[in-house]
Amino acid sequence: MSQTLYDKYGGFKTVSRIVMTFYDLVLDSDEVGGFFEDVDLPRLVDHQTKFISSLLGGPVSFNDDRLLAVHRTLDIGHADFDFISNLLCEALEAHGMSEADIKTTLAAVDSKRHVIVTTS
Amino acid sequence: MSITAINEQLLRAIGVGVALVRQRDLQFVFFNQSFAEWFGTPDPETRLDQVLEGLDVEMLKEQGEGALRFSSEITIKRKRRTLIFAVNISGADETGEPLLVVECQNITRIRELESMIDSYSTMVERNTRELEREKDRVERLLLNLMPRSVYEEFKTFGVVTPQLYQDVSVVMLDFVNFTDFASRTDPTVTLSELNDIFTAFDRIVEQYGCERIKTIGDAYLAVSGMPRPTPDHASSVAHCAIRFLRYLERRNQSHPHKWQARIGLASGAAVGSVVGIQKYVYDVFGPAVNLAARLQVYAHPMKIAAPLTMEDALLDEFDVKRIGSADLKGIGEVELINVVGEHPSAKRAGKSIF
Numbered sequence: 001m002s003q004t005l006y007d008k009y010g011g012f013k014t015v016s017r018i019v020m021t022f023y024d025l026v027l028d029s030d031e032v033g034g035f036f037e038d039v040d041l042p043r044l045v046d047h048q049t050k051f052i053s054s055l056l057g058g059p060v061s062f063n064d065d066r067l068l069a070v071h072r073t074l075d076i077g078h079a080d081f082d083f084i085s086n087l088l089c090e091a092l093e094a095h096g097m098s099e100a101d102i103k104t105t106l107a108a109v110d111s112k113r114h115v116i117v118t119t120s
Numbered sequence: 121m122s123i124t125a126i127n128e129q130l131l132r133a134i135g136v137g138v139a140l141v142r143q144r145d146l147q148f149v150f151f152n153q154s155f156a157e158w159f160g161t162p163d164p165e166t167r168l169d170q171v172l173e174g175l176d177v178e179m180l181k182e183q184g185e186g187a188l189r190f191s192s193e194i195t196i197k198r199k200r201r202t203l204i205f206a207v208n209i210s211g212a213d214e215t216g217e218p219l220l221v222v223e224c225q226n227i228t229r230i231r232e233l234e235s236m237i238d239s240y241s242t243m244v245e246r247n248t249r250e251l252e253r254e255k256d257r258v259e260r261l262l263l264n265l266m267p268r269s270v271y272e273e274f275k276t277f278g279v280v281t282p283q284l285y286q287d288v289s290v291v292m293l294d295f296v297n298f299t300d301f302a303s304r305t306d307p308t309v310t311l312s313e314l315n316d317i318f319t320a321f322d323r324i325v326e327q328y329g330c331e332r333i334k335t336i337g338d339a340y341l342a343v344s345g346m347p348r349p350t351p352d353h354a355s356s357v358a359h360c361a362i363r364f365l366r367y368l369e370r371r372n373q374s375h376p377h378k379w380q381a382r383i384g385l386a387s388g389a390a391v392g393s394v395v396g397i398q399k400y401v402y403d404v405f406g407p408a409v410n411l412a413a414r415l416q417v418y419a420h421p422m423k424i425a426a427p428l429t430m431e432d433a434l435l436d437e438f439d440v441k442r443i444g445s446a447d448l449k450g451i452g453e454v455e456l457i458n459v460v461g462e463h464p465s466a467k468r469a470g471k472s473i474f
Contacts, residue, residue: 012240019236027201037200041228042235049239059247 004057005101014095015058019048022091032083035074052088055108067115074118081117085109137205137224141168142217146177155224158196158203168222172207180209180220188220193227204228266394266402267331269347274394280402282393288345289387289430290404290412291330291357293321293364296380296421298338305377313377314338317368324363328356333404339416340364343404346392354387354433358459361385361424362438368422384415385426385459387433414448415456428455438462 006015023045027033036044047070054062085106092102131138137155139162141148146167156162159171169177174194188211196203208223262271266280274280295301302310314335321340325332330344342360345353361383372378388408395403411427419425431440439460445453 016233016236016240020232023232033200041202041232042238045232045235046239049236050243053240053243058243060243 005097005105006053006056006058008101009056009095009097012053012058015049015053015056018091018095019045019052021094022052022088023048025087025091026084029083029087032080032087035076035080055105064112064115067112071116072118076117078113078117081113135226137222137226139168139222139224140212141220141222143211143213143220144218146220149219155222158198158205158224158226168220172222172224175207202228204231262400265400267347267392270392270394270402274400280394282391283347284389284391284406285346285349286389287349287353287387288343288390288404288408289353289357289385290390290408291342291344291361291364291383291385292409292412292416293340293361293381293383294416295338296382301377302338313379317371317379320367320371321360321364324360324367328359330356330360333402341404341409341412343390343392346390346404352433354385354430355437357385358424358426358430358434358438359462361459362462365422365424380421382416382419382421383424384412384417384419385424385430386411386415387427387430411448411451411454414451418446418448418456419458424459426457426459428457431457434459436463 009015027036050060050062051067052058053060088109089102089106092105097105131150132152134152135154137152137158139148139151139155146169147165148162148168148171151162162171169175172194173196175192179192180190188209190209192207192209194205194207196205204227205224206227208225210221212219212221259271262274266274270280318335318340321342322332325342328344329348329350330342331346332340332342334341342357343353344350344356344360350356364381364383368379368381386408388406388411390404390406390408392402392404395401415425415427425443426434426440428442431442434440434457439462440457441460443456443458445455447453
């Protein structure tokens with residue numbers, strides 16, 4: 001069994017830091033921060049922890065239904081999606097993830113584009 | 121620089137929001153930089169409760185004078201972020217005018233991390249439960265391959281020491297013309313027939329406190345007296361043997377294929393151990409196993425053959441018939457009996473040794 005990125009980068013120890021950085025980046029961003037205006041804190045952290053853990057192959061099953069449920073009402077466009085992907089990329093870079101692994105991770109995010117982007 | 125000035129500079133610079141207000145009107149005497157950053161710069165007439173919204177001032181008044189100590193938590197919304205502060209208020213009146221010292225600590229990050237740990241714990245706990253379930257499945261599977269006591273030893277030490285049991289009895293059963301049946305029948309039918317019969321045998325074996333060791337093709341091998349010593353091991357296997365045949369007779373009445381079996385019994389010593397490292401098999405070896413195997417070949421269809429040496433142990437509960445001696449390959453001349461049936465009084469409904 002090949003090692004997951006989750007294990008490769010030190011498990012939850014690193015994921016928690018990536019989540020915190022990503023959380024700060026999206027909340028501080030004027031472009032996309034508005035999407036998180038009314039989300040309460042524990043819920044957002046919970047969502048991001050599970051989402052990022054699952055992207056990296058961590059011990060969580062995070063299915064598309066759940067993603068769809070939380071994003072459905074938000075009217076997210078392709079540009080918003082790309083913007084947040086870039087913020088995630090920044091967060092991953094900040095915690096020392098290699099270029100190749102970031103590419104793999106972002107490809108995994110991109111595979112969820114159809115679930116998250118809700119405006120046609 | 122005086123000590124007071126140093127103190128004041130320190131107060132201004134620290135990451136804790138500090139303010140001093142007069143107790144009588146709650147107006148500000150002092151506030152530091154952190155306090156102003158979080159709650160805005162208060163005007164001279166502004167009261168503490170106007171700046172810290174949600175602060176329970178009544179509680180503060182009720183505390184009265186003297187050893188005033190008050191803790192609370194307030195939440196404010198800055199842009200889209202929810203900030204959470206722990207507020208500590210204590211009284212001080214060294215200047216003559218009763219003052220309140222207000223300390224505010226930003227605990228937002230702590231709350232965020234707490235949420236994250238909650239989220240992570242839920243993930244991990246769920247995984248732990250799944251692993252537990254998986255472990256149970258593996259355990260059940262291994263318990264099919266070896267007796268529980270052997271499994272416990274295997275689990276604890278990673279190996280099983282072969283163990284010699286002096287007094288065990290073995291029952292071995294084999295079907296007449298099985299090869300013939302298998303060659304002219306659909307393999308799935310053969311398998312389902314065997315499965316059906318062996319499942320019934322397993323229940324019988326369990327009822328008499330014996331252990332099924334293995335099936336080899338159409339042969340069925342069970343023992344009594346190991347790994348747990350059983351004084352009446354001989355009669356236990358004989359009871360099983362009689363019930364195997366009775367079950368087949370009854371089954372044959374309603375099924376197209378009429379199964380005929382030969383059964384050999386033997387008592388003596390046997391060694392039990394797990395064989396193999398990657399593919400575990402619990403197996404038994406020894407004179408008792410060899411003899412039962414030979415006798416099963418020797419027995420007539422639907423008959424139970426046993427050595428005369430077992431007669432003594434069986435007489436109380438079974439009808440036995442001496443059938444003379446036979447020269448068995450690798451063993452030599454052996455006096456034999458047939459176990460014909462149970463005495464009516466000995467028809468136990470099965471006993472549990474647990």
